[in-house]
Amino acid sequence: MSNPILDVQDISKAFGGVVALNRVSFRLHKGEVLGVIGPNGSGKTTVVNCVTGFIRVSSGKILFRGRNITNKPAHKIADMGITRTFQIMRPYYSLPAYKNLVVPLFSPRARRTGGWGGGGKLGDRETVGIDILEDIGFERDSYIPYKLASTLSTGYLKRLELARCLSLNPEVVLCDEIFSGLSMSEIASMVPLIERLQDEGVTVIMIEHRLRELFRVADRVMVLNFGEKLTEGTPEEVMANSAVQEAYFGSEDILEGLDYA
Amino acid sequence: MNRGHEYRKERLDRGIKVRSDGLYSLMSWRELSYLTLPRLILICGLLLLPVIVPGMYWQRVISIVCIYALLALSFDFLAYHLGLVCLGGAFFLGTGGYITAVLNATFGLPPVLSIPIAAIAGGLICTLLLLPCIPLRGVYFAIVTLMYPLFFDRLIVALDVLGGTDGIMGIESFPGSQAQYYVPILLVLVCLFGMRRLVNTDMGLMFRAVRDNDQAVRASGININIYKAIGVFIASAMGCLSGACLVHIYMWAGISLLALDFSILPIAATVIGGSGTLVGPVLGCFILVPISELLRAFGTLRIVFYALILVAFIVVRSEGLMVYAQRKYHQFERWVKV
Numbered sequence: 249m250s251n252p253i254l255d256v257q258d259i260s261k262a263f264g265g266v267v268a269l270n271r272v273s274f275r276l277h278k279g280e281v282l283g284v285i286g287p288n289g290s291g292k293t294t295v296v297n298c299v300t301g302f303i304r305v306s307s308g309k310i311l312f313r314g315r316n317i318t319n320k321p322a323h324k325i326a327d328m329g330i331t332r333t334f335q336i337m338r339p340y341y342s343l344p345a346y347k348n349l350v351v352p353l354f355s356p357r358a359r360r361t362g363g364w365g366g367g368g369k370l371g372d373r374e375t376v377g378i379d380i381l382e383d384i385g386f387e388r389d390s391y392i393p394y395k396l397a398s399t400l401s402t403g404y405l406k407r408l409e410l411a412r413c414l415s416l417n418p419e420v421v422l423c424d425e426i427f428s429g430l431s432m433s434e435i436a437s438m439v440p441l442i443e444r445l446q447d448e449g450v451t452v453i454m455i456e457h458r459l460r461e462l463f464r465v466a467d468r469v470m471v472l473n474f475g476e477k478l479t480e481g482t483p484e485e486v487m488a489n490s491a492v493q494e495a496y497f498g499s500e501d502i503l504e505g506l507d508y509a
Numbered sequence: 510m511n512r513g514h515e516y517r518k519e520r521l522d523r524g525i526k527v528r529s530d531g532l533y534s535l536m537s538w539r540e541l542s543y544l545t546l547p548r549l550i551l552i553c554g555l556l557l558l559p560v561i562v563p564g565m566y567w568q569r570v571i572s573i574v575c576i577y578a579l580l581a582l583s584f585d586f587l588a589y590h591l592g593l594v595c596l597g598g599a600f601f602l603g604t605g606g607y608i609t610a611v612l613n614a615t616f617g618l619p620p621v622l623s624i625p626i627a628a629i630a631g632g633l634i635c636t637l638l639l640l641p642c643i644p645l646r647g648v649y650f651a652i653v654t655l656m657y658p659l660f661f662d663r664l665i666v667a668l669d670v671l672g673g674t675d676g677i678m679g680i681e682s683f684p685g686s687q688a689q690y691y692v693p694i695l696l697v698l699v700c701l702f703g704m705r706r707l708v709n710t711d712m713g714l715m716f717r718a719v720r721d722n723d724q725a726v727r728a729s730g731i732n733i734n735i736y737k738a739i740g741v742f743i744a745s746a747m748g749c750l751s752g753a754c755l756v757h758i759y760m761w762a763g764i765s766l767l768a769l770d771f772s773i774l775p776i777a778a779t780v781i782g783g784s785g786t787l788v789g790p791v792l793g794c795f796i797l798v799p800i801s802e803l804l805r806a807f808g809t810l811r812i813v814f815y816a817l818i819l820v821a822f823i824v825v826r827s828e829g830l831m832v833y834a835q836r837k838y839h840q841f842e843r844w845v846k847v
Contacts, residue, residue: 302727321727321732323726323731332728338725340721342717342720351715351725352730354731356730358730373711412729416729
């Protein structure tokens with residue numbers, strides 16, 4: 249296979265004495281979808297924060313297209329095309345939804361690349377913003393794209409997070425639990441979006457607790473536990489792995505200790 | 510009247526507001542005056558003030574009010590359009606004041622040159638000195654900026670530079686008393702409408718975004734520190750401008766330019782006038798400074814009454830006068846059955 253687009257080598261992160269990540273490595277090729285699962289506090293979001301430059305790694309190396317991007321400022325990494333969503337949504341609450349996209353469309357990268365579907369030329373920012381919103385499931389002719397972000401529901405805010413990534417015309421998107429807090433039907437409408445990203449050659453890292461949906465879209469799944477990488481493989485391999493089952497459901501003898509009868 | 514849970518208050522935009530948003534406003538005198546009348550009243554009112562107030566004393570008070578208004582405008586812009594609560598108004602004022610004093614007293618530059626140079630150069634110096642604090646947020650930025658005027662106050666006294674405790678004397682006043690009254694008023698008007706324009710541009714949108722969520726702006730591939738620095742430059746240049754005018758009114762520059770008053774009163778004016786409205790802080794200054802002058806009759810009890818009035822304002826209209834007034838102007842309220 250060709251060179252990996254993202255090559256994470258042995259990254260570690262310690263907050264004081266707490267080791268959040270311990271020598272985690274993974275590689276991603278263009279157009280792949282990597283799922284990241286693990287119990288709460290296992291370091292999933294820390295991986296996203298380290299790769300996107302929101303926190304500095306203690307040791308290790310992150311390569312993007314062979315270039316070292318370890319500990320670069322977050323805005324420079326985003327400018328290269330590695331974008332992220334936030335687990336706790338971060339919209340601009342005082343702005344309408346479409347204006348929320350005018351901000352990333354104002355960025356140097358969007359101006360260079362023309363934004364999502366712009367074909368290298370950036371049109372009127374507000375129009376492009378509404379186009380992206382429509383693409384991602386905001387009904388264009390309704391009032392929803394014009395609503396203040398503070399009045400949008402969780403489902404739309406999660407889409408807005410993804411829309412912000414798209415408006416930068418990304419190469420890698422790191423989705424931090426974009427399905428959490430959504431209803432089953434909302435999730436069902438989001439899954440095709442991820443599949444579309446994959447079709448367009450965008451590389452995706454998805455942190456998710458909704459295993460069923462994740463396994464549908466992910467090519468490979470990485471499992472973290474207490475900041476260490478337990479295993480990595482296809483969804484089927486991961487499900488069959490006993491260490492994963494132990495991390496998620498507890499070990500056999502604990503289960504045996506419980507008396508359900 | 511017992512409304513119980515059956516009624517709630519509903520606020521709706523007035524029809525005339527909605528109509529005057531569009532091209533329609535150009536086709537009807539009513540809509541046109543709805544848009545322009547408040548602005549005209551503000552402009553004409555400010556320009557007429559030196560003529561209608563009695564005597565030189567109050568004319569001078571008006572000039573001082575305008576100095577405070579510029580500071581309040583700069584505080585309001587930084588705090589509510591960029592999210593940086595800056596308690597260092599006196600630092601801006603002092604920097605601008607000392608620069609114009611040196612330019613005028615030492616190098617003999619006339620006020621017409623020294624004031625604009627002090628504004629631009631002072632803005633640059635303030636921004637450079639504040640650069641290390643620009644990544645800070647919220648209360649951390651507030652505390653650090655509070656320290657700046659205190660720091661430079663002590664530094665000037667300890668090193669006995671820039672006139673030390675005596676200050677710099679022999680500074681030219683404005684050419685003619687009319688200039689002294691009208692220059693600050695015109696500066697307030699220009700800055701007020703300029704800021705209104707700025708916050709509605711793309712740059713203003715970026716400032717708003719930084720205030721709402723700086724992490725999301727970083728995730729959009731935009732360097733937030735550049736925008737914060739630009740915002741600090743604009744605000745500090747405005748503060749330095751006010752300081753430069755004040756020095757030419759007093760014909761003296763000293764460490765009292767770095768006094769806490771210049772940091773705190775603009776904030777009180779912003780709270781009273783309505784934060785985020787830009788015109789509110791200006792209005793707040795036109796209420797607070799004259800009240801403070803009128804209360805001189807009470808001697809040492811002055812500050813007690815002043816504090817009581819301030820508290821009363823905040824308790825009764827905590828949203829601020831302009832926020833309230835704008836709401837009443839643009840919207841009507843009605844009780845609707847739930």
